[in-house]
Amino acid sequence: MKNLVWIFVIGLCGVARAGSLEDVVARLERAEKEVQSLQFNFTQKTTVALGGGSVESRGTAMFQRPNRFRVEQSAPENQTLVSNGKTFWVHLPDRGQVLKDSMDHWSRFAGFPRGLTPFRMDVAEMKKKYQFSLGEEEGRSVLTLTPKDAGDFPYTLRLWVDMDTGIAEKTALVSENMTAVVTVQNIRVNPRFESGTFRFVPPEGTDVLELPFK
Numbered sequence: 001m002k003n004l005v006w007i008f009v010i011g012l013c014g015v016a017r018a019g020s021l022e023d024v025v026a027r028l029e030r031a032e033k034e035v036q037s038l039q040f041n042f043t044q045k046t047t048v049a050l051g052g053g054s055v056e057s058r059g060t061a062m063f064q065r066p067n068r069f070r071v072e073q074s075a076p077e078n079q080t081l082v083s084n085g086k087t088f089w090v091h092l093p094d095r096g097q098v099l100k101d102s103m104d105h106w107s108r109f110a111g112f113p114r115g116l117t118p119f120r121m122d123v124a125e126m127k128k129k130y131q132f133s134l135g136e137e138e139g140r141s142v143l144t145l146t147p148k149d150a151g152d153f154p155y156t157l158r159l160w161v162d163m164d165t166g167i168a169e170k171t172a173l174v175s176e177n178m179t180a181v182v183t184v185q186n187i188r189v190n191p192r193f194e195s196g197t198f199r200f201v202p203p204e205g206t207d208v209l210e211l212p213f214k
Contacts, residue, residue, distance in 0.1 A: 009174040021134040024141050024161050029123045031166025037064040038167075039188040046180045062191075067103065082200040090199040098202045101211035124129075139167075165189065 011042040019027070039062045047054040059073035064083060080091040088106045090099040130145040137160070143158040155175035159168040173180045202208050 019141055019163055021132060021143075024134060024143055024163070025123060025132065027161070027163055027166040029166075032122055035165070035167065035189055037190050037193065038062070039191045039193075040184040041186045042182055042184045044180060044182045046178060049177050049179075062193060062197060064193060064198065070197055080200070082198060084198045084200075089202075091200070091202070091206070093203075096206055098200075098206050098208045099211060100208055105212065143168075 039060070041060050042058065043055055044057040047055070055076060057073055058075045059071060059079075061067045061069065061071045067083060068085050069081070069083050071079075071081040071082070078093050078094075080089075082089045082121045083103050086103055088101045092098070118187045121177075126145070128148075130147055133144045133146070135144065141161045141163065143161050145159070147155065147167045153175060155173060158172040158174070160170040161168050169184065171182045
């Protein structure tokens, strides 16, 4: 389950142009105003350091400001993750279960990567939490974020930033124990979603497990 939440460490794709660190950060800030909703397909490869085993996840994702989302994972197993901004659901159809929690509690206590979920943290907040540095790969700007206080679990985050959209075409989270790389395709910027997209009703007969609301 914990690996699955890393699918939210996602940006969007496009043809990137290299720029200075100031240019890239400024483009991220502009994107906060320009992008209100996103839809895309994703592939995530998670590799565990111990033993070198890896898992590849695939699916589709929809996000809407301020913090609504719906993620439909098709591999390695079917799962649906939904937030209406207040409540968070994880539907595990193969197990006949639904996990239900408050969005705030899940993001604080379940390993959710706050700050990189689309729309969940603005650039001003990111500046408070991370040191920024910029590199370049094949003409693309690669922004590296290093937590100022990572506690007992240090990690780095790399974002391949698309200067046309102000978001990233690829992300990589690297820690001592795990590497998670996400790429996205078939991007739609500012799509209109149906009214029920970010609502979830557990299927009849499903076992609903309510986690503590704090």
